[in-house]
Structure formats: C-alpha cells, structure tokens
Amino acid sequence: MDSATKNVILEMEKLEVLYNNISVGIQGVTLKVREKQIVALLGNNGAGKTSTLRAVSGFLSLDNAKISGGTIRFRGEEIQGKPPHAIANRGIIMVPEQDKIFETLTVEENLQASVANRGAKTKELYDLIFEFFPALKNLRHRVGGYLSGGERQMLSLSTALLCRPSLLLVDELSLGLAPIMVEELMKLIKVIRDELEITVLLVEQNASAALEVADFGYIIENGRIAFSGNPEKLKGDDEVKELYLGQGKRETKKSYRDVKQYRRTKRFYG
Secondary structure: OOOOOOOEEEEEEEEEEEEOOOEEEEEEEEEEEEOOOEEEEEOOOOOOHHHHHHHHHOOHHHHOEEEEEEEEEEOOEEOOOOOHHHHHOOOEEEEOOOOOOOOOOEHHHHHHHHHOOOOOOHHHHHHHHHHHOHHHHOOOOOEHHHOOHHHHHHHHHHHHHOOOOOEEEEEOOOOOOOHHHHHHHHHHHHHHHHHHOOEEEEEEOOHHHHHOOOOEEEEEEOOEEEEEEOHHHHHHOHHHHHHOOOOOOOOOOOOHHHHHHHHHHHHHHO
16 A cells, blocks of 8 residues: 555545536545544535535435446445445444434434444443533433534434444534534544544535644535645635635635635636
8 A cells, every 4th residue: 555545544536426417516526534534525505515425425316416427435445326324334424414313302212223233332332422422411301303403413423423433424513503512513523533533524614613623624616626735734825715714805704606706707817
C-alpha cells in the first residue's frame, strides 16, 4: 500500500449521480476519508452534499437517483450500488438529515430498537451513550415526538452509535439548532471519535462549526469539489472566507444563489 492510499477507509473516484435519469446531481467527485479522521464535506444548500452521502450509504433510490459513474471503495472493496442493509453490515451507519427517530416510541424504545441481538457488550455501549448524552438518561420515558431538535439529534446519534459503526455518516448535524447546541454537539462528535476510535464523514452547511472539529475538509459546489485541505488552509483561503465563513469585504454570509453568480462572474471576467 503506497502513501497515497495508506489508512484510507473510504474513497470516491469520479463519482457521478443522476436524478430521474436526466438531472446530474454529482459530477466527478473524488475524495478520501482516512481512518479515525473527522472529514467535513461542506457546501451550500443544493450543492450535492447529501447526494454524496446517500451514494455511500445506498439510499439514493429513495430520491429516484442512481450512481451513473465512478467508484466508491470501503476498505478497498467497491460498494457502489449495493443495498443499504449490505452497506450497513460492513459498518457504515448513517445519521440522516430528516426522519431521524421513531416519533411514537420513547427514547428508551428507540435505543432498544438499535441494540436488539447485538451481544453482551451492548450494555457497556449503552452505558457509554448516557455518558456522552446524559440528558437522554433523564428523558428515557419521553416519547420521541416531544423531544426538542437538539434532543432528537442526540438520540439519532445514539441509535447510530449503538450499531457499532466503523464509519459514521452524519448529515447536517446543525440543522435547525441554536448555535450553543451546535457547538456542544460538534465537540461531542470529536469526543465520540476519540473514545470509540471511529471515522466520521460529516456533511454540513455550517462550515465554521464543522471546521472547528474536522481533520480535513472538502467544499462542494454544483456537484463538484471546489476546495479541499486541512481546516487551517480552508479558513485561510479568501474565497472560502467570503463565500462560506461569512468573512471578507461585506462580512455577510452569501446564499447559494450568490455563490453561483460569483462563480459565473469570476469565470467570465477573471
């Protein structure tokens, strides 16, 4: 194994995704995720982040989409096109953006649904979950539909961790949450990575929060990787600062429409 592939747990090469057999959602995405890293895939709404994650997890068919080109390798094995259960059995577990929990079940019932028939060590992991998320211990009998947004995120992360992932896919952890909760959950992602020695691919629109915990980052625009590097490199890039970190001349965070217009202007007028 050469230095370019050493410790790589997930690799995408020239990945393409097609929606409704017509619309191109991802155009030649190439990226690598190394073992025990937190890798952030960043971008504005509609850039292709969730499509990339669903391509890895096998859930593209839910959106009438399919992989039309390229490869996805997990531990050297090609997994593109495999069904979700086959991918999950390899240790790739996804925390989706929506429909994260069973709303009619209690917190405890949600957790139990994830740990059925998983062996004697389950109790140890179950106890560890309450160390990571002590608030859930006090909410064990509350029905999921009555949880706050932050509590739902904690529960969805917990149920994913109880599946004992090697690679955890997290889609929009910060969505709809207050900044203080986002900061707390991001720190917990890093603690979980360290304690359980798992790898995390974190899809986020909140670039500032994600880069605080990531080891490496990619920024996707219109289905293509536009920037990549360690957090220091990305946070130091003038375009990244202006377009994704809310810094620069106008000190405002631009919308996806602004980003596209900026790109067009730069392409034609330099």
